Amino acid sequence: MQRHVTFPQITLVTPDAAMSAEVYGGRAKCLQRLIRLDMPVPLTVALSFDTVRDIAQGRMPDIGAIMAPFGFAPLLSVRPSSLDPDWGGPGAILNIGMTQERHDALAATAGLRAATSLYLRFIQCYAVQVARLDPEPFDLPDEPTSEALRSMLAAYEAETDEPFPQDPALQLAEVLRSMARTWDGTTARLLRQAKGAPADAGLGLVVQAMALGVGRGESGSGVIQFVDGETGEPRIIGRYLGQSQGREALRDKRDAIPIICDDGGPCLERVAPFAVRELLEHGGRGRERLREEMQIEFTLESGRLRILDAVRVPRGARAAVRIAVALAQDGVIPREEAVLRVDPGALSTLLHRQVDPEAPRDRIVSGIAASPGAASGRIVLTAVDAQASAARDEPCILVRRETTPEDIRGMHAAVAVVTVRGGITSHAAVIGRGLGLPCVVGASDLEIDRRRRVVIAPGGRVFAEGDVITVDGTTGDVLAGEAPTIPAALDEAFRTLLGWADEFRDMGVRANADTPQDARLAHDFAAEGIGLCRTEHMFFEGERIGMMREMIFAEGAAARRAVLDRLLPMQRDDFAALFRIMAGKPVCIRLFDPPLHEFLPSDRQGLRDLAEGLSRPLSDVEARVEALREYNPMLGLRGVRLGITVPEIYEMQARAIFEAAVLAGQDGEPVVPEVMIPLVSARREVELVKARVDAVASAVRAESGLPFTYRLGVMVETPRAALRAAEIAQHAAFLSFGTNDLTQMTYGLSRDDAGRFLGTYVEQQVFEEDPFHTLDLDGVGELLQIGAERGREGRPDITLSICGEHAGTRRAIEFCRRQGFDYVSCSPYRVPAARLSAAQSAIEDAINSHS
Numbered sequence: 001m002q003r004h005v006t007f008p009q010i011t012l013v014t015p016d017a018a019m020s021a022e023v024y025g026g027r028a029k030c031l032q033r034l035i036r037l038d039m040p041v042p043l044t045v046a047l048s049f050d051t052v053r054d055i056a057q058g059r060m061p062d063i064g065a066i067m068a069p070f071g072f073a074p075l076l077s078v079r080p081s082s083l084d085p086d087w088g089g090p091g092a093i094l095n096i097g098m099t100q101e102r103h104d105a106l107a108a109t110a111g112l113r114a115a116t117s118l119y120l121r122f123i124q125c126y127a128v129q130v131a132r133l134d135p136e137p138f139d140l141p142d143e144p145t146s147e148a149l150r151s152m153l154a155a156y157e158a159e160t161d162e163p164f165p166q167d168p169a170l171q172l173a174e175v176l177r178s179m180a181r182t183w184d185g186t187t188a189r190l191l192r193q194a195k196g197a198p199a200d201a202g203l204g205l206v207v208q209a210m211a212l213g214v215g216r217g218e219s220g221s222g223v224i225q226f227v228d229g230e231t232g233e234p235r236i237i238g239r240y241l242g243q244s245q246g247r248e249a250l251r252d253k254r255d256a257i258p259i260i261c262d263d264g265g266p267c268l269e270r271v272a273p274f275a276v277r278e279l280l281e282h283g284g285r286g287r288e289r290l291r292e293e294m295q296i297e298f299t300l301e302s303g304r305l306r307i308l309d310a311v312r313v314p315r316g317a318r319a320a321v322r323i324a325v326a327l328a329q330d331g332v333i334p335r336e337e338a339v340l341r342v343d344p345g346a347l348s349t350l351l352h353r354q355v356d357p358e359a360p361r362d363r364i365v366s367g368i369a370a371s372p373g374a375a376s377g378r379i380v381l382t383a384v385d386a387q388a389s390a391a392r393d394e395p396c397i398l399v400r401r402e403t404t405p406e407d408i409r410g411m412h413a414a415v416a417v418v419t420v421r422g423g424i425t426s427h428a429a430v431i432g433r434g435l436g437l438p439c440v441v442g443a444s445d446l447e448i449d450r451r452r453r454v455v456i457a458p459g460g461r462v463f464a465e466g467d468v469i470t471v472d473g474t475t476g477d478v479l480a481g482e483a484p485t486i487p488a489a490l491d492e493a494f495r496t497l498l499g500w501a502d503e504f505r506d507m508g509v510r511a512n513a514d515t516p517q518d519a520r521l522a523h524d525f526a527a528e529g530i531g532l533c534r535t536e537h538m539f540f541e542g543e544r545i546g547m548m549r550e551m552i553f554a555e556g557a558a559a560r561r562a563v564l565d566r567l568l569p570m571q572r573d574d575f576a577a578l579f580r581i582m583a584g585k586p587v588c589i590r591l592f593d594p595p596l597h598e599f600l601p602s603d604r605q606g607l608r609d610l611a612e613g614l615s616r617p618l619s620d621v622e623a624r625v626e627a628l629r630e631y632n633p634m635l636g637l638r639g640v641r642l643g644i645t646v647p648e649i650y651e652m653q654a655r656a657i658f659e660a661a662v663l664a665g666q667d668g669e670p671v672v673p674e675v676m677i678p679l680v681s682a683r684r685e686v687e688l689v690k691a692r693v694d695a696v697a698s699a700v701r702a703e704s705g706l707p708f709t710y711r712l713g714v715m716v717e718t719p720r721a722a723l724r725a726a727e728i729a730q731h732a733a734f735l736s737f738g739t740n741d742l743t744q745m746t747y748g749l750s751r752d753d754a755g756r757f758l759g760t761y762v763e764q765q766v767f768e769e770d771p772f773h774t775l776d777l778d779g780v781g782e783l784l785q786i787g788a789e790r791g792r793e794g795r796p797d798i799t800l801s802i803c804g805e806h807a808g809t810r811r812a813i814e815f816c817r818r819q820g821f822d823y824v825s826c827s828p829y830r831v832p833a834a835r836l837s838a839a840q841s842a843i844e845d846a847i848n849s850h851s
């Protein structure tokens with residue numbers, strides 16, 4: 001039978017009161033839990049979201065009813081209680097009810113000094129936070145004397161033309177009104193929305209009897225927690241300050257003492273050992289029953305412990321993993337919940353060194369955080385200088401307007417990369433992530449003066465080549481000098497959590513890997529194969545670029561083939577190395593994708609060198625470059641179009657793949673290579689390429705005498721390929737959605753240039769997010785859905801995957817999983833987060849299907 005609970009607008013928090021975080025906020029609910037655990041929580045009344053909304057609109061509830069449970073002349077505090085404590089809220093206000101009369105009475109019990117200090121603090125807080133007066137006249141004096149009290153009361157009267165209110169009910173009403181209105185203010189709203197709160201998030205308030213923290217016996221206030229918020233290691237941490245009130249009073253107070261210490265210094269354990277024992281007991285019970293590591297705020301009032309509040313221990317990514325794992329290992333929460341509790345986005349920060357979050361930051365410029373991690377080094381402006389710097393063992397940071405495939409070796413040599421242009425899927429960003437290099441792109445406020453060999457930052461700050469900077473690829477900041485960093489955290493807890501994630505996951509995770517180094521990383525991060533090997537990078541290395549250029553200049557198919565025959569053994573070795581490292585796991589190799597002009601020099605000197613190298617007249621070289629020039633190269637002769645018009649390249653690659661599979665299969669696990677055709681938009685393209693690749697496979701089978709098999713698939717990265725997936729699928733064993741190009745073509749938005757205005761577009765809410773960063777579920781998503789459905793229509797057993805940059809994000813993983821995709825493929829460093837995301841999506845679906 002359904003039980004309908006009606007919630008009163010104002011309720012005394014007791015163990016049995018009807019209380020929910022959705023009505024009264026998380027703090028009120030948490031206080032009820034603490035009370036149920038028999039913790040000594042002072043009397044508390046909770047005001048619902050609706051009540052606080054009424055107050056903001058001028059409808060004050062019955063203040064007498066709120067105050068009644070507290071008895072005669074109470075001193076009260078009011079604290080915010082939003083649904084999620086992380087959304088913040090107005091600051092707590094303490095000691096409401098303090099009047100001259102109450103002051104005099106308190107002086108008799110707690111002493112004049114304590115009473116005056118308390119009254120002074122209340123007047124200050126009321127004047128600034130409630131009456132919203134200029135704070136200056138209300139600075140707290142060094143000594144809480146009667147004279148200081150008189151002068152602060154006089155200041156209040158002078159500013160408001162009214163004496164300081166002496167009616168506790170009036171004080172409380174004004175406090176409630178000011179807190180309700182603060183929550184409604186624009187700044188507060190924007191701040192909490194930035195933390196994920198909905199626009200109509202409500203505020204509850206808790207009114208609590210003050211536990212004074214001042215008095216003649218041992219009195220004071222403190223906070224305690226039982227784990228380290230950075231590392232997650234079990235440790236008693238906290239501070240206590242005698243004769244003080246609340247966590248605010250502890251902040252920046254040098255005379256606060258630790259809870260425990262083993263160096264013989266002062267600590268709470270020495271001052272009040274009984275209180276520490278009690279706190280440990282409450283802490284242990286709290287962890288078990290609240291199923292969380294909590295930070296407890298407490299007071300001692302003449303030796304008597306009171307617990308005012310408990311919040312989740314604020315934590316970094318490393319601690320989040322360790323805490324979740326420890327709670328599950330101790331049987332406090334199930335493993336599924338531990339997996340759900342860790343934010344996959346934060347996980348990738350653990351795989352890299354990070355700028356120490358505690359250290360000061362001298363920010364030069366900000367851009368798009370394209371690849372996480374931190375590194376410091378000397379500025380270099382060219383790929384050649386980066387290589388020279390690496391040869392001298394000097395860490396360097398490559399700063400470029402944008403990078404091109406020619407910079408690849410410079411990127412390998414650098415410890416981090418910064419570009420002025422480009423977005424999240426620009427060349428620098430993709431390669432940076434692939435190499436695990438910290439990378440900031442689109443730092444458009446940076447100017448590079450190549451002639452003077454300097455970079456100019458906003459405000460005219462000039463940094464010369466050789467100056468040391470730090471790239472924080474996690475935040476997108478570039479910092480001056482060498483910032484202190486903290487190491488990566490691939491610890492036992494991390495591995496345990498991901499092991500659990502794999503148990504719950506029902507979707508595969510592969511890596512995009514082009515080099516043996518990438519493949520090893522992919523293997524180390526437990527990727528289940530390579531979902532995308534971009535082969536073009538292999539043609540830029542060493543002598544290969546020269547051969548590529550020769551091939552481009554060769555006259556006719558036979559001459560081209562002759563040059564490609566020299567490239568063949570190199571490609572074969574590349575592929576064999578990948579097959580061996582992946583030890584029988586699937587490896588999907590994408591055939592050549594970029595336009596040929598990317599292999600030709602763009603400046604005059606480069607053209608001259610090329611003419612010399614090829615022993616051809618400069619005019620010939622210029623004419624060829626001109627002939628290859630396209631207005632829209634990304635929509636031009638590339639991918640399968642090149643495969644059809646210059647078929648020798650794909651034939652060479654297919655042969656290299658099959659010969660490598662035979663080689664690797666002879667001395668290791670059998671290999672079933674996957675060959676993927678890029679940029680397809682028509683069925684006939686697949687038919688033509690398939691016929692040629694099949695022929696090469698037959699030839700290699702005949703030559704080697706080994707009956708290997710292979711799978712041919714299609715990359716769906718044009719809208720037409722998604723729409724025509726049914727007929728394309730008839731010739732393909734798999735479809736892999738390349739959402740980088742698919743996003744580019746769906747929006748008609750250049751992935752290399754859009755960074756210039758996307759910021760404005762997002763700001764003005766034309767796009768919710770950068771669609772190259774966050775998969776557009778409405779448009780691009782619909783194409784994925786159509787492509788998947790039609791692909792399955794054409795071939796029911798077709799394998800479906802996504803391999804664009806989105807594939808590493810929780811949003812895309814969840815979407816693709818729900819469309820029945822078989823796996824995602826993302827850069828190696830994103831594999832752990834993808835494993836976790838896929839597990840979370842599966843667990844959530846299982847939970848929803850049971851509820």
Ligand code: PEP
Pocket residue numbers: 430532534593717737738739740741742803804805
């Ligand atoms: C894509 O377009 O999504 C893709 C993976 O290919 P590339 O980024 O190499 O164009």
Ligand code: MG
Pocket residue numbers: 717738740741
């Ligand atoms: Mg592509």
